Amino acid sequence: MRFLRQSLTGLFLLAATLAILVYAGQLVRESVEDRLAQANTAPPTRERVFTVSVVTAEPGRESPELVAFGQIQSRRNLEIRAASEGTIVELSENFEEGAEVRAGEVLVRVDPTKARYVVERISSDLLDAQAEQRDAIRTLELAKDELVAAQSQLELRQRAHARQLDLQARGVGTSSSVETAELAMAGARQSVLSNRRALAQAEARVDQAETRLERTRIALAEAETDLRDTVITADFTGTLSEVAVVKGGLVSRNERLARLIDADALEVVFRVSTPQYARLLEENGDLYQAQVTVSLDVMGSDLPTKGEITRDAAAVGDGQTGRVLYARLEQARGLKPGDFVTVRVREPALDNVVRLPAMALDAANQVLLVDQENRLESLQVELLRRQGDDVLVRGAGLAGRQVVARRTPLLGEGIAVKPVPRAGSDAVPKPPEMVALSTQERARLVAFVEGNQRMPADVKKRILTALNRPEVPAQMIERLQNRMGG
Structure with a gap:
């Protein structure tokens, strides 16, 4: 019996212990759930305020700029070609790539021997033509004199014939005398006709002589032109490019020797879209003479040049759109034909x-x-x-x-x-509000900053420097107090 009683008591105590442990576990579980529920309960949120950069809208008058890309070219460029064939006997020292030449300077001289021979031969032909003209004029004068003499003789024969007729009518003259006078008058008339024919031939010879003389003069002028063409000079002051000739070389007629470019007469050609072109038209349809700024990017630095739009292309190319404009440049320092540049066009102002x-x-x-x-x-x-x-x-x-x-x-x-x-705008930002701290408040904030191990060293140093000043920004104080919890 005693063993049974002790066993039942042990069982009772074990059951009680288990019940107490279960109860304690439940209490712990409920406590943890309450704790977690309290942790997940979010505090009331405040509306988020964004900091934005603002600018003040101030209406005014603006001149828009149109940006395009174009190419520099010269308004005056000349291909230097050989007007006559032959050997180059003289070449200017400046006749080289990139050299500057002056207007009228002799650039190339071709061997003039053949051209000089032609001029001398035609000059001799001119002397013969002049002599022929003088001989034809003298012959014409003689023909005129002979015609005058024949006419005078005809008049005499006519008076003699009339006198014989008068004598015959009075019964003094004979018929044979009248016939003789009539034959003499007919011979004189025939002589006049012959002299007129000779005069006409003399006049024709004079005309032929003048024509030959004029042709000879023309041939001489052409020969002299060919002789002058053996010397090639610069038509204007410019720079030589694409030089392809040497002294002693043989050139043919119309062979290109170089290109002469006027570096002081530069312009830029650029293409704009049709809407952009429409904005550059005035009310009457004429092109607005807008000011342009041309810049060439040279290793990060620009070579700016001013200019003015002068004209636009007459037609749109096949397969292309927009419009091609030309602007004349003023004092294009550093720019060369062929440069690709940025063009900024100042459009009419907008109000x-x-x-x-x-x-x-x-x-x-x-x-x-x-x-x-x-x-x-x-x-x-x-x-x-x-x-x-x-x-x-x-x-x-x-x-x-x-x-x-x-x-x-x-x-x-x-x-x-x-x-x-916004930074750089006309609005002046307000200075931060400054607050003077008491000794206890300053010490409390300094102690908090020094004891904060998560704050970067440079930030901590900057904040401590600000806290040691007589006045501290109110925004900094508010931020620190929020982190401290009050």
Whole structure:
């Protein structure tokens, strides 16, 4: 019995112990669940305020710039070609690639022997033609004198015939005398006709002599021109290019020797789109004589040059679009024909436009404005031009408003923001609010900063330096107190 009683007591104590352990485990589990529930309970959140960079929309007068790419070329360039064939006997010292020559300077001289012989032979022919002309003139004068003598003799024969007729009528003369006088008059008339024929031949000979003389003079002029063509001179002051000849070389007629380029008469040719071309037209349809700035990028530095648009191409090339414009340059320092340059064209000025950063405008041509409650609102604007990193817009209700300079996907209508003037804008930022700390408060903040092991050393040094000053920024104090918990 005693063993049974002790066994039952042990069983009872074991059951009680197990019950107590189960109860304790339940209490621990409920306590952990409550703890976890309290940890997952999020504190009430505050509305997030975004800091945005803003610019003030100030309407004004802007002159947009049109950017294009073009090529430099010379308005005056000449191909130097050989006008006569032969051997080059003289070559200018400046006749080389890139050399500058003056107007009228002798560049090339071709062997003039053959041309000189031709001139001398034709000069002799000219002397013969002049002698022939003089002989024809003398013959003409003699023919005229002979005709006058024959006419005088005819007149005498006519008077003699008339006298014989008068004598016959009075019965004094005979018929044979009349016939003799009549035959003599007919012979005199025939002599006049012969002299007239000789005069006509003499006049024709004079005409032929003059024609031969004129032809000889023309041939002499051509020969002298050929002789002068053996000497090639520069028509204007310029620079030689594509030189392809040496002294002693044999050249043929019309062979290209070099190219002469006027480096002081440069222009730039560039292509613009049709809408851009339309913006450069005046109301009467004439091309606007816009000012251009041409720049050549040389290892990071530019060679700028001013110019003015003078004309546009007469036709559009096959398979091409847009328009080709020409601008005359002024004092093109450092530029050479063939250079590819950047052309900036100043378009006619636009009134009542606002210049904004390009990031302030979205794809739908909308900008974000900051209202009086520092919340964002959207405004539709008209995009007029894109100018590099800026845009020129126009819109109702935009003047004087603060515009968000850089849009992000987090910004939208109704969001609370803290506007900050954009760096470089005309708005002057407000200086930070400064607060004078008491000795106990300063010591408490310094101790917190020095005891913070997670703060970087450079940040800790900067904060301690600020805390040791007589006045400390209020924003820094507020940030430290939030981290300290009060």
